[in-house]
Amino acid sequence: MKVIHKINELRVELAQYYHSEQSIGFVPTMGCLHQGHLKLMENAVKENDIVVLSIFVNPTQFGPEEDYEEYPRNFKKDFTKARETGVDYIFNPEVEEMYSEGYNTFVEVEKLTEKLCGASRPEHFRGVTTVVTKLFNIVRPDIAYFGQKDFQQFVVIKRLVKDLNFPLKLEMVPIAREDDGLAISSRNKYLNKREREAAGVLYQALQKGENMILKGERNAYKVEEKMKDLIKDEELASIDYVKAVEPETLEDIEKISKEVLLAVAVFIGETRLIDNFYIEEIAGN
Amino acid sequence: MKVIHKINELRVELAQYYHSEQSIGFVPTMGCLHQGHLKLMENAVKENDIVVLSIFVNPTQFGPEEDYEEYPRNFKKDFTKARETGVDYIFNPEVEEMYSEGYNTFVEVEKLTEKLCGASRPEHFRGVTTVVTKLFNIVRPDIAYFGQKDFQQFVVIKRLVKDLNFPLKLEMVPIAREDDGLAISSRNKYLNKREREAAGVLYQALQKGENMILKGERNAYKVEEKMKDLIKDEELASIDYVKAVEPETLEDIEKISKEVLLAVAVFIGETRLIDNFYIEEIAGN
Secondary structure (H helix, E strand, C coil), X not given: CEEECCHHHHHHHHHHHHCCCCCEEEEEECCCCCHHHHHHXXXXXXXXXXXXXXXXXXXXXXXXXXXXXXXXXXXXXXHHHHHHHCCCEEECCCHHHHCCCCCCEXXXXXXXXXXXXXXXXXXXXXHHHHHHHHHHHHHCCCEEEEEHHHHHHHHHHHHHHHHCCCCCEEEEEXXXXXXXXXXXXXXXXXXXXXXXXXXXXXXXXXXXXXXXXHCCCCEHHHHHHHHHHHHHCCCCEEEEEEEEECCCCCCECCECCCCEEEEEEEEECCEEEEEEEEECCCXXX | CEEECCHXXXXXXXXXXXXXXXXXXXXXXXXXXXXXXXXXXXXXHHHCCEEEEEECXXXXXXXXCCCCCCCCCCHHHHHHHHHHHCCCEEECCCHHHHCCCCCCEEEEECCHHHCCHHHHCCCHHHHHHHHHHHHHHHHCCCEEEXXXXXXXXXXXXXXXXXXXXXXXXXXXXXXXXXCCCCECCHHHHHCCHHHHHHCHHHHHHHHHHHHHHHCCCCEHHHHHHHHHHHHHCCCCEEEEEEEEECCCCCCECCECXXXXXXXXXXXXXXXXXXXEEXXXXXXXX
């Protein structure tokens, strides 16, 4: 496994694969690799000849009040995990390598990015779509892997790839969870013991919503309200959003029919956590 | 020479070249091919194994009051010219093929696009950078060719390519001119006989500016004023802008030193024409 810091160096390394039939799998991350990332890498290794992992804490997707500086970084551990999983290249550029002097180009997906997390993190998705465009052009993968935990991010990137005609496939990999159901996230590190216990409430609320739907509830508002009630009972939790939406457009729905995305964003103390259930093929539809 | 209307069909055709060492040259146009385009195609044919010409009148780069509907189209003549020049593929998509339902992604280069033409055509460059990004992803060229007449467009696309890490080279091809110096443009077709004569004033103003600089004038404001005076003497002409700017950043300058871009945009009757002189290596600097 090679670690590469420079764009041009990575291009030179990868050039040999473009002129062959070998496929390149790509896993873009901000590092601090956990069980969720491992699943992405495992799938990429299984399905491609060559796998590139990028580790880059992208400043432009953090808001001015957000945790860019504190975001956990641990390259040494990441290196070991990536090597054990069978990754071929780690691309680990400096900020100056990605955004050099005079940088001024931005890629924006409209509408979709105003919903859910976009409402409370207005610049976030512009940062994501811009850096993902850059990384796609640098790596030129055949398949890129993203986690379902960031469901909205996946929907936005799907739109980006379709609209800008990127010649690649996207794969969404299911959420990895702790024993109590908490979605694994680098930000879970911020939680103290009491908060960690409280954080289980996101999963409980999603289960509550799913159970209501499986039992026949079709009123999206009622489902959301019951989920909110459950979260409000946890005193360390404060809700950013709790939503039942159409999974492709992320539009609000009144009546749940074929499929639905239950998505939640909740502050546990100071830490903002997100989670979702994507419920496909709802019975009786 | 093949004419292709569908993105996927072009991808299939071009796939064979990606897995070989053959280079792809790309000439993006809005059709109505003239002497300027011929130079682009000739260079592309000379320098590459395969040449793709795109003909697409891109609606998103026209303002609501602009000439999208009237913009001249003549596929039959374009076809003959392209074939004679040695182009291999014409990519000629419908609008719906490029912007399908739910389209919502935009690529924007900031700052540079606010200057010169960007001031009077605020949405224009966003349309250009978005469609060029799409075309680059569809064609995946090794070299893309653009005309110097749209100097600002070239500077903006250079920024786009650098910032978004497109793995390709750009080539700027000099302006083709009529006998009286008028830069050849598809929009020259809009001019009546009297206007056609008046249109020579753009070139005369640029010559005036260049002569002043060659004779030692270093005050940008004085150069601009003399150029403006010359244009104002033509009663069919009305000035959009007349500028001496730094060629890379398009920033205003006070003192002309190493190099300068003289750029003009002038309405001749209802028709807006642009032209420029790029003066490199000014003596005594």
